[in-house]
Amino acid sequence: MQQPAQGRPPHYPTSLGTSDASTITLLGHDLAGELMGKVGFGELALWLVTRRRPEPGEVRVFEAVLVALADHGFTPTAITARLTYLSAPDSVQGALAAGLLGGGSRFLGVTEDCGRFLHEVVSAPGVRLPGDGDGDDAGWDELALETVRASRAQRRLIPGLGHPVHKVQDPRTPVLLEIAEENGLKGPHLRLFEAVGRVHPQVLGRTLPLNGAGVCGAALADLGLPVDLLRGFALLARAAGLLGHLAEEQRSPLAMDVYLSVDRNARYVPAQPD
Structure with missing residues (x-):
């Protein structure tokens, strides 16, 4: 809030929306005349x-x-x-x-968790990112391998890796990667996440799919959006x-059926000591 001059009301600056008796302004544009439709x-x-x-x-x-x-x-x-x-x-x-x-962390929150995880790597002080052109997979694979090994050593899960239903491939993943590529927006977050998908079996000893929520987080981070949002x-x-x-x-x-299914099949069991 800006401090008001003597006798004047305070000012609350915003770059988003304001209105008066006859107009609504949004992002500096007339909402009705310039934005709607x-x-x-x-x-x-x-x-x-x-x-x-x-x-x-x-x-x-x-x-x-x-x-x-x-x-x-x-x-x-x-x-x-x-x-x-x-x-x-x-x-x-x-x-x-x-x-x-x-x-939260199991549903929907993976988008943010994955974007943040990747952003910590690509924005770390001193990190040198590989090039963005074709033939640079080796550099990204090396960075991804370091990342996966460090996460394993810290007993830290890699967000966006694995899916409870799609055990081989999340159908959203290749489509999102293709759309980002087509629009020149496959940046360091998506490239690193792709590389994680290629190299993680070397460390984890099993192959897990890159899930769509994680790819979404990487794509949003490559758009330059704040990872906290x-x-x-x-x-x-x-x-x-x-x-x-x-x-x-x-x-x-069908909510009543869900409720009754749980309620009518609830069975009391004596509490077990911890």
């Missing part, structure tokens, strides 16, 4: 965070990430939203919020999916 929601979301109008290729990668993260069926976040709506059908916002609150983009995508679940719950309710 002319700017897509994905483009606007990216613009709001970066405070610059994104290039078409950036929008394509960003929206591909949103689509990749929107919904995956009856995940805990979707079940939570449906059960909350069953309990409080007068509170759509509560059901939506309940589902979003479940976005990456989970927010995953939640932005999942909000659409949760809204779809609530709409389906209205049309074809």
Whole structure:
């Protein structure tokens, strides 16, 4: 807040949105006259965070990430939203919020965790990144091998590696990599993550797929988005999916069946000492 002059009200500066009696200004543009019907929601979301109008290729990668993260069926976040709506059908916002609150280290949060993990490596002081052209896989593989070995020594899991359902390949992964490549946006985070996928069997002794949530985190980091906000983009995508679940719950309710299935099959067992 800027300190007000004597007798004047305080000022609260923002570069986002303001309004008066007749106009709404967003990002320095007239909302009604310059943005509505002319700017897509994905483009606007990216613009709001970066405070610059994104290039078409950036929008394509960003929206591909949103689509990749929107919904995956009856995940805990979707079940939570449906059960909350069953309990409080007068509170759509509560059901939506309940589902979003479940976005953590196991579901949705991997996007941020992977982006942060990769960013720590590529931005480390003194690190020399390989080139970005064809034929530079060896350099990225060497950096990835160092990274995986260090993580193993620290007993640290590599976020984005492995998937509970897709044991061989996450179908989102090659598509996201291809879209980033096509738009010249496969940067150091994606290249390092690709290399992790190639070299980790040498250290771990087994082959795990690069999961889509992790690739999304790498792609968002390559767009230059703050790693501390990456989970927010995953939640932005999942909000659409949760809204779809609530709409389906209205049309074809099943939350009561889920509740009754658990409740009617609960069995008391004596507590065991720790």
